[in-house]
Amino acid sequence: MKRYFLFYFILLLSFFINKNFSFLENLKVAKATYLNTSVKVYICGNGIIEGDEFCDDGTKNGTYGPSKNEKYCNTTCSGWAPYCGDNIKQETYGEECDDGNNINGDGCSAICTSEIPPSTTTTIYTPPGGGGGGSYIPPETKVNFIGKAYPKSTVTLLKDAQIVATTIAGADANFQISLSNITAGSYIFSIYSEDEKGNRSSLLTFPLSVTQGVTTNVTGIFIAPTIDVDKAEVKKGEVLKIFGQSAPNSEITIIINSDEEIYGKTKADKIGAYLYNLDTLELEKGDHLAKSRATSENDISPLSKAVNFKVGDKTVLKTKTGRCGKADLNCDGRVNLVDFSIAAYWYKR
Template identity: 35%
Template sequence: MYDTLHVISRWFVQTLLLVFFFLFVFIYIGAQTDSAQAQYVATTTVSLTVCGDSLVAPSEFCDDGINSGLYAFSIATRNCSSCTAWGQYCGDGVIQPFEGEECDDGNNTAGDYCDVVCQNESDPVTEGGGGGSGGSGGGGGRGTPGDDGIPDASVDGSIEYIGETNLNIAGRAYPGATITVLRDGEVERVVEADSSANFNFSLTEQTPGITTLGFWAADRAGRRSITYAATFQVVQNAVTTLSGILIPPTLTVTPEKAAQGTTISFAGSALPSTKVQAYIDKADKPEETLASSNGEWAISYDTSKLTNEAFHTVKANYIDEKNIQLKSGYSLITNFYVGTRDVNTGLTADLNNDGVVNLTDFSILLFNWNTTNAQADINKDGSVTLPDFSILLFYWTG
């Protein structure tokens, strides 16, 4: 009897141990499997972009919450359109005749032949007169080149706390150039560059705060540069110095119409002894020359490589090969015609030059829609799009 109980007890204990063993193995394997599975869990992030929520998502160009795309009278009040682009506005560089614009030079600054609401204006009246040079001032901070200043130009700033709120400005243009300085649409000062192309002047008793000044230059031949604006902070009770301003080169094309295979001339003024680069149409490689010691430059160009009976464009800038950071912005884009047809090299919607603007011109425009055809590109912005159609309708004669 005792032996039987002993055998049964041993069997029970062994069975119980085996149950615990297999239970342990099951739990251990399960834990390892869960751990391995946890290491390979994939996550997916879903982002929802809503046009009209006033938040500019990475895939959106703009979002003002309304997105009406309605015409605006200034850059500051422009309206977003479908979160993909700005609607038309005064200051977008495209003349909107249906909105009453007579001009649009890409800014809302008066005194540069196109006023703050894109209406033509007469020559600016000189006020003030030439200013004397001022010290750059010591101490204070030094601005980062290019920030808050003229695009593609280096701008350095310094501040000297003296109890007066004054402003010193210095820059470079072309020898003997006349520089017109604008503020709030009014001529603030007209100064002349010296023989080395430098100009500087001082303004006293200034109002502290954010200030925007516009600069454009006329060279000795009367050719005008494009207008640029520099925005910066005028510090109260201190001398604020804005320096490193570079006025882009002037540019003219002679003649404005030439037969294919003949030579035309690009000419203007730039900073002396710099390399001038002229870009024809959308070419990546520019035509180059060196400006002389008096700033004059010229490039002779063979038109045989250009499309015949078509409009073309050219723009220029300059760069100092000894200091690659010394690089100007681009000049005004100037158009010219290669061919023998009797064409108007100015802005025209008469695309076939028959003296009227009608369905024939409309057909030419549609045929070249969304292309870079220079003949149909009425406003010379590099593409045939809605602004060209608007101009064609404005000049429609039937």
Template identity: 35%
Template sequence: MVFLIPDFVSAEISIGASLSSDNFRILDSQHSIFGGTASSSSSSFILRATVGDLAIGSSSITNFGLRSGFLYFPKVTAPILHTALKGNAEAFLSWTPASASQGFSVGGYNVCTKLTSGGTYSCQNVGNVIFYQKSSLTNNSDYTFKIETKDGVGNVVATSNEKSVTPVSSSIAEAANASTFNVATRNALTLTNSGGTTAVLDFPQNFYTQTVQLVANSFPNSYFASSKPAPSQKNFVGKTYDFNIFHPSTGDQISAISIPATITLSYSSSDVSGITESSLAPYRWGSSDSSWQLVSGATINTTNKTITFSTANFSSFAIFGTTAATPTPTPASSGGGGGGGGGSILATAAVEFGGFAYPSAVINFLKDGSNAGATTADSSGKFSFILSGLSAGGYNFGFWAQDKTGRRSVTFTKREILTSGSIAKVSNIVLPPTISLNKTSVNLGEQLTVSGSSVPDSQVRVSVVSEPKDYITKSLLNGDYSQVFSTIGLEKGIHTVKTKTEVLKTGDESIFSQLVTFGIGVAVPQKECSRDADINSDGKINLIDFSIMAYWWKRTVPEGSNVDLNCDGLLNLADFSILAFHWSG
């Protein structure tokens, strides 16, 4: 079939090789987009334009073969070599990913190296990566690097800019890592240092408006000593870090993200030798800063030796601590005079928490209703952390845990009065167990199984509130517990059950878990809210419960908090009405 196109239709052309057969030829193949002015012709016909392009590749019929269409030239965006750090006989290189189109793809990269003083590049295939640790270099020799991009069959199609590095045997980068993050999902990167300490960067979903590249580097604690000296009366603790974010297309550095990321830095026991561990705090030195800036709201886990904080700004980071005070000996009496020595005094208050949860549970901490950090319980369920840099005064602290299956406990709250220069200790915290049912609706006489996570090898009390009847079970070493009970003897309708933990080794008990609901012969309402007005679980509903609720008056309470008696997310008159109804005095 032949389509005739009026003469006013024209094409914008791209000249290429001739196409021909025994019966015709096209002198110049062309892309045909409306708006051009040229045409191609032979002695017997004229080609004004085509709609679409000749396909790439070969095709044939009985009378002729077309070996290729108009082959596209690849469109490639070259990588940008933005980071080159010196190491001990090595260099740490990272670059933005190249991109390709028009039928081509990026097949990998070559890292090319030469002596800056002269010589030619020697290129090494490193695969499809955006970070490489180039080794076997000579210290104190100046090297120049560039990155070559290869297509799918190994042809070099683009080359980056150059950067130079002089490897040295001291004050060097110790570890590095890089990754490109798709902001549509949660992302994390772990940097492992010599000696086994780590830096873990956890980015929430939609933390920025577009895909970014994170480059993380660590250094000895002496690396910044001259260029970025420690604050007065502070000491570097552990490794120091550069965390930088780049635009993957332009290589431009991004100094801040939209939603803060969580950074956890670990340190070793030797790192805090001679340091007051409770004084540890993270600091950041931004591109426009002239000194280290305290990152507030950090939590210290002295069991796991970690410090965790949140930040939306990226640059250089370090942990600092204060030298442990050495008591000054009391001078011998000499008949008069006065004065005495003493150790250093903490200018701010701190509080150290410790207690029990479930193995590998994530413990979340609240300070006056706001998130103050998180830590992870060890294999025995124990946890500890220090919250420092606080002003003197009263605080309401909250704790809740999430077990390995994702179930959450209720929030346990405790008020503490902190004094300037002191470290308050809150120990033997027992977080309430998590709880779930295998069914929410049963027939009369059927069995139900209640299960959850608790302190390992502890006693768990399962209370069917409407019976009332208690069952005693014991948690396993992994923290799991379960109890089967019969519904014989219960009435048709809605019932509730709750659990609490007793640590057998110490005798300490938790508050009760949240109430979970099941129906006998009836369906459970879709929205479930049934909480005990005994907020501090002392068996009474009195002024203590009232005072806890009063603090949260007209405030947004944490999700799952047991002070929100009607589960509407607020503390208001409706909750106090429920409290008053159950008042025991």
């Protein structure tokens, strides 16, 4: 009996051991199929370029850029957000054109607004035929510049960066400058005006081809308004006065370049002076730019120069340190051949 009992006990024990080894093997297989993985998370908008991000400007991602030198990352960090100079006309952001650069004088301005070229007409003199006697006087080569500036303002004309003529606009702001006996050829003409406070307009520049024996009339010139502010820094919530001069009774549009562009409108008086009171409560603290343009009798001027101001915690009045910088004679913020030409023209006059 004991033998049978011992036999069955050994048989049962071997069966139990075999089953447990099978269970352990299955358990090992299950453990072998379990993977321990790790995930890296890259955040677009934290201002740090991570992983395969092209760029990351933090909270400025997706912001429209005013130029190639001041552009921002898009909202997915995969490229640039729209900007002036990307060769794409971004009408959503007020662009009138975009030729892929930030250069004035090529039809599309540095801030992507259309530069409306003055229209030109030519008058060709044909001497009467037939008959003899008398001497033939060839027609002169002449260019007339006709347009609109500010009442009683001085208008200056430059040819290839050299001053060639000045005139005084009438009380209605209209002016005409004539260049006689000019040599035929291609030239770059520029024109600007100066208001009653000594502020100068931006430089309106355009190329022109002059033909021998032909009178060329350049019409439709509308010089940009002048612009200035009464404070270098204004306390947030206070009023900033923006003023300048243009054609009489013209409609003036004020453009504030901030995080989002702000537009305002005012009207020039009978002498062309305008004033716009800007409520700075809606502006963020920091540096801002203001520009203006005029509309008169369906004519639209180019944009004015930009004037800087700061919104902060205090108010600092703007001090007049002379008409412009020491050598910046045309007040365009740069010293170049044009300023030298102005100095040479007025030397000993």
